[in-house]
Amino acid sequence: MKKEKKIIIDTDIGDDIDDAYAIALAVRMRAFDILGVTTVYRNSRQRAKIASALLGLLGREDVGVYAGEDYPRRECFRVEEFEEKLPDGRPVIPHYSPAFADAPVREGNAAAFIAEQAEKYPGEISVMAIGPFTNLAEAAEKYPSSFRKLSDIVCMGGSFAGCRAEWNIRCDPESAALVLETGVPMTFIGIDVTSYTYLDDRDVRAVTSGGGRASAVLGGMLQKWMRTHPGRKPTMHDALTIAEAAGGGFCGYGRRRIRIPLGGEDRARTVFSDDPADPVVSYATGVDREGFLRFFEGTLRGLGEGGDKLNYFKNISDHPVIPEGGKE
Secondary structure: OOOEEEEEEEEEOOOOOHHHHHHHHHHHHEEEEEEEEEOOOOOHHHHHHHHHHHHHOOOOOOOOEEEOOOOOOOOOOOOOOOEEOOOOOOOOOOOOOHHOOOOOOOOEEEEEEEEHHHHHHOEEEEEEEEOHHHHHHHHHHHHHHOOOOOOOEEEEEEOOOOOOOHHHHOHHHHHHHHHHHOOOOOEOOHHOOOOOOOOOOHHHHHHHHOOOOOHHHHHHHHHHHHHHHOOOOEEOOHHHHHHOOOOOOOEEEEEEEOOOOOOOHHOOOOOEOOOOOOOOEEEEEEHHHHHHHHHHHHHHOOOOOOOOOOOOOHHHOOOOOOOOOOOO
């Protein structure tokens, strides 16, 4: 029997819709030993509540969720016009609902949890980095020897076919550059590849037609995202990253040296380099869109009740999901 891969999912769940579907996919695939979920960016505590409630609905309340860093190292985050701002300047995360208030969040900081697990399972843990890199940079800086005991990092990040700064890196390029330089092996699933994982109308119907509260909550998030983003198609950037981490085989790969500039017009871009001092990474070069979507929809089909004893959603309609802004 194949041994489950130990992973930690580091996510900015609660803005775009793909993080939530990525967590659901990770649970449903049964290919992973999910050691924990860590949350990052703008309001990590609320993101942790969202992730915890979702895991409960998926029947995985045993997976601990840890809140991490809110503030990037240098960049200022933006609070959108449609978002409520808290007195301290942080936003109410768009997918957060009062229904999540009682969802449990573990004590302790995300960076400390990552380091603790790396010490416990040296060379065995892959981090799924599907948000800005701030938590990982904190772990690398505060616990450098422990951080280097991670097996690898698989990230939704970067752009390798054009001249754009991808969102997860652009939110905190200083942290991304620091993590890149740690020497931990990295695989980048860039936006130039993940952008092909958009859902058309048929795909949306397929992923929202399942029974159970988890499917209904995910479908509600998806439908609200679509209503607040007319003309845009929901895209499963992070779900593809999770699938590839399990050896999905939907992407082709190259290997090159890269760097992440922190100044000038190239700031926050993933730039190919010929400098032998720069690290070599694996990066996705293409994707079998149809194959991935068949796998994605098939894996999530029949998403069951899970978490029957939980009461986060006694009546889903009583707790509408707040509309959100999209991933750029």
